[in-house]
Amino acid sequence: MDDASGSVATAQYARRPSAPARASRKQVAILGGLLLALLLPAFVSLGLWQWRKAESKTALQSELDSRSHDAAIAIPTTPADVDALRHRRVILRGSYDAAHQVLIDNRPYREQAGYHVITPLQLSGSTMHVLVNRGWLPAPADHRQQPVAEVPAGEIEVSGIAVLPAQRFFTLAAQPTSGWAPVWQNLDLERFRSAVPYPLQGLVVQLDPTAAGGYVRDWPRPDERADRHRSYALQWFGFAIASLGIWGYFLIRRP
Template identity: 80%
Template sequence: MRVAILGGLLQLLLIPAFISLGLWQWNKAESKTALQASLDTRSHDAAIAMPTTPADIEALRHRRVILRGHFDASRQVLIDNRLHREQAGYHVITPLRLEGSDMHVLVNRGWLRAPADHARQPDAPVPAGEVELTGIVAAPTSRFFNLAAQPSSGWEPVWQNLDLERFRSAVAYPLQPLIVQLDAQSPGGFVREWPRPDERADRHRSYALQWFGFAVASLGIWGYFLVRKP
């Protein structure tokens, strides 16, 4: 009887924990799938001009936009530790001043392979003159981990993460609260095989089923010990 009571108390802890972890993984998969569906739908709509006034990120997320203006090569930044097909490299982020205004928008021009000597920076030339580009709007990452303390002043050409607030504080011009991922057909970019939002969604579902299986298995084991003959 004591074993049954202890087992029951243990099930009260384990089963909710397993179910909670399973639901967490399942919801992550559903969230990624929903983001992919939004991208598939909105990215096929007609492209719209990037506004020159502060934009609503939710209204523009996953929309294809048209950009006209001039790149600011002096404030280009390389985002370190970005992998592409198991190779190390950088994402090249260059601000673009929108035509007819002082508003700028950050353009991710793609992935660039890192030199064998990582102390050297790769050559990432910036198109001169006026350009016309298209790309997909993405929300900037708000949660990230820096391996080392980042400088609070001055300008560094290589960053660990793209911190939009840090970028905004380092420039004297207004900046849209979003990132534009440059289309593969647009000029002036590098490797642009952007990851899908639903990447690894199936793996999250697999993890969820495993956690649900643990809940069922623990309940079955407890039931077996309850009904077995002494």
């Protein structure tokens, strides 16, 4: 055999995978296929779940947007179905309870520190109260001082949008369990209920920007964050495609 023939044979032998390499490649294919059989359905299922949540949130968003443009309704004096009133325009007639007004701290507006002013309103002819968010009030330069939030006296009629208070929130420090604190870190409805001697509806009314007796009321549009769930769904679908691609790469690559 001449040198040229020997070189060709050597090159062909070098390109030919050894038995251990072929076995290893087969093991990778089998193990990868088993792993893919587990991961692929999970990724697709999670993606579909997030996509369905996005569709549900989109439908709810449309309903909430339409509710805010419906005719205003009166809040009942008996415990209300808060989900049915959520983001509806409501009318309240009664008088404010200035003694139990609170300022909700850490509510910045246009990069300025401030408070939300929360005042209970007693509905006329009953003991039922409703919390009214009368808007944003700037904080003094010395944060140790508290701003003065005047409360309209006598019976009044106000309107606004009914919203549900947050159920989960982050507290920077322990809150007092007794006595009345004029400044709170968060609007904790259960804490409010336990601190006042009267029944309280399970919602908050964001005072209409045109109503008297309020402060800055640049209320954000209700957002159910449907786009966030779509983004999650696309991530899960991306994981599924990437898993297929990685497995396919290991199948076709040369050892």
